[in-house]
Amino acid sequence: MKHRTTAAAAVAAALMTAAATACSGGSAGSTAASPAAAGTRTPEQAAQTSSATVSTAKAGKLGTILVDSKGMTLYLFQADKNGKPTCNGSCAKAWPPLVVTGKAGGAGGVQSAKLSTAKRSDGSTQVVYNGHPLYHFAGDSKAGNTNGQGLDNFGAKWYVLGTNGKQITTKVSQPSTPGGGGY
Template identity: 50%
Template sequence: MGNRAGTAAAATVSLLAAVLGGCSDDGGSSGPASATPSATGAAASGTVATASSPLGTILVDGEGRTLYLWEADTSSKSTCDGDCATAWPPATVTGKPVAGEGVKASLLGTTTRDDGRKEITYNGHPLYRYAGDTGAGDTNGQGSNGFGAAWYVLDTAGNKITKAPPSPSPSDNGGY
């Protein structure tokens, strides 16, 4: 990525962070995951797959975007609504979620959100994306403490990974 593109990406992330205000992130960023995203629109199909990242093997959606759990969810029922769901969009599906490579189908499920949509769960955790992740493999939400509880990526067993994301290098323009 050229300097110009990196600067534009950093500006976009900074603007998004300012708009979302209620979310904090530690400014960490990781490089892209090595998973190959499936066909366009796979997120709508409810595909959950795995990707290799600096945090280990993590869960991603069908487009390669990182999936997170929120510690405020103490059951399979999602408690992230309103501004929270804008900053942390729930991973929803219209049918049944699909287990991609490395994902245990027996751990996939759904929960009905207050708005009636079905949110994908994994090992009982409702799954979310982070609006501050601008591309496949980004883990900018890792360890964030937005909306009163911590957000973490998940491993293939559906457990949170608490490892901190690597600090951005000065050349990737990822600082805030």
């Protein structure tokens, strides 16, 4: 149970940093110096390989969801339209994109025909599944975490995806944060 409390603290820290940055009035591309929460990755550290593999894993009552080659949960951002990624700057720090320098590949129950890529504003190439750019969540510290599920962050909600490429909106219980969690 301690690991869920630690994960909750990391999620709370990431969300408070993201909320403070989003509310600061700066532009989406502004950079704010903030300490990285334990277990978080910068967009540059996100799965940058010549070929990213999207796979599947069972995630409790969410069912079978998309994950990266390390088993880390992948999410869609409802603000993204027509396969174009819109999460940049401070958003991409909280929600690192799954990027490749080559071709995206599928394994497990992933339907290869649904895999594609899209150019990001920084010139990198992001993996897209069924028209949804794929992201990690900085608050997920290990494979199997789904701490980003259903969060309303950076102007829209974030959801895991099923192998059919559609969002799964099932709610998961998130552990409460120590100290009452009042923001």
